[in-house]
Amino acid sequence: MSGIYIHIPFCKQACHYCDFHFSTSMGKKDAMVTALCKELELRKQEFRNGRVETVYLGGGTPSVLHVGEIQSIIDTIYRHYEVTEYPEITLEANPDDLSAEKIKELVDTRINRLSIGVQSFFEEDLKLMNRAHNAQEAEACIKEASRYYDNISIDLIYGIPNMTNDRWKRNLEKALSLNVPHISSYALTVEPKTALAHFIEKGIVPGVDDAVAHEHFTILSDTLEAAGFESYEISNFGKPGYFSKNNTAYWQQKKYIGIGPSAHSYDGERRGWNVNNNPTYLKAIEKGQLPMETELLSTTDKYNEYVMTGLRTIWGVSMDKIKRDFGKNYAAYALSQAAKYLEDHLLYLDGDTLLATKKGRFLADGIASDLFMIKLG
Known part of the structure; x- marks a missing residue:
């Protein structure tokens, strides 16, 4: 199985918590789309022996693009890759972009899965995060999208400053009522140099409380599991038949290529990452060059990544x-390090x-x- 991730580095406005790579200037949007298509063509040989099973348009905000x-x-x-008969093709979208007209236009494309960035159904949370949509738009776009997309x-x-348990429960109740x-x-994290970090430092917003x-x-786990969702990964809950193939591929360390500025790639032996600067990326691609750095993974790197991803999942x-894959010494080391967590019932065999x-999932990382x-190389 192989996947393609496309990073769309544009947003209408900056969310206060976000440290992903994006620009709020749309002036180079047309040039970027051309460059993304060219990078796809330049890298087609990387998939010469594989078939594409997932395509994920992420960002940024991919829904700012025209259909x-x-x-x-x-x-x-x-045109350049062999794609399976029934691929999963996901578009990340913000509610304010998903008008009824836009959704109808998307139906005529090969997009067959929508990932909608709601974040909260409450205005106070959306304002604190500086989201571009409001609560009414969030609910309306899900209802409209559900007419066409299964x-x-x-x-x-969750974990938003001033969010009570009751408000979090009502968020989940609203989500379940919409039958997604x-x-x-995800727990809100405070990334350095973000607006949220500045607000907390200045005392404008209370800090994030790990206990909350x-x-x-x-509450999330109990509520969704009672509603028939399975937590196949700590942050991902799906009903039977609706696990994200894209997400599953990442957590099971399948191969993928990342297209666009800041996008990462993985082929089982190496990780690569594109430059996180739009002008530099555009200039390199225009010259037919790949603005990418790569790292050859050692046996220890691969072992650590397997442990990190595996413990987050049901697998x-x-x-x-x-x-x-790594040797008996690694297995013995893993079990010896796990002993105290087995004793404390945070892990089990x-x-x-x-x-x-269940007690250990929140602490899995x-x-x-x-x-x-x-110590080993």
Whole structure:
């Protein structure tokens, strides 16, 4: 399985918490679409022995593109790559972009999955985050999109300053009432140099409380699992048949290429990342050059990444796989480091597979870091 990620580096306005690469200036949007298509063509040999099963347009805000621009990117993929008969093709979209007219136009493209950045159904949260949409637009666009699309995911953020447990529960109740089959939900994090970090430093906004975020995560898990969702990854909940193939591929370390400024790629042996500067990216692609740096992964790098991704998912970390791919010393080390977490019931063994308990899921990243190998090469 192989996937293609397309980074659309434009947003109408900057969300206060976001540190992703984007520009609020749309002046080079046409040139960027042309460059994305050219990079796709330049890199087609990377998939010469593989078929594309997922395409994900992320960002940034891909829904700021005109439908014709979206279609030109998808057409370029079909022209230069072998695509499976039933690929998952996802468009990230903001509610304020998804008018009834735009949704109808998207139906005529190959987009078959929408990921809608709702974040919250409450105005006070949206204003604090500086989102471009309001709560009414969020609900209206989901209802309209559901008339045409069966496979819809929404994003929600918890742990927002001043968000009570009750408001978080009502967010989830609203999401469930709209019958979406997939929800991605993340704890608000304070990234350096963002507006949110500045507001917290100046005392304008209270800081993020980890204990509150943990409570919200427990409410999230309990509520969605009771409603028939499965937490196939810590932040991703899907009903049967609606797990994101794109997300699953990342967590199971499948190969993918990233197109566009700041996009990352992975081929099983190397990671690569494009320059995170729009003008530099455009100039390089225009010359037929790939503005990418690469890193060859060591055995230890691969082991650490497998542990990090595996513990976040329902598939866990297989000791047999570690022995087979990395060696017996790595498996012995993983089990020795996991011992205290097994004793504290934060991890458990199912056969040869190490998994996070319900209690341990919120702490999975920290637990994984304790299982990282730092001495072997």
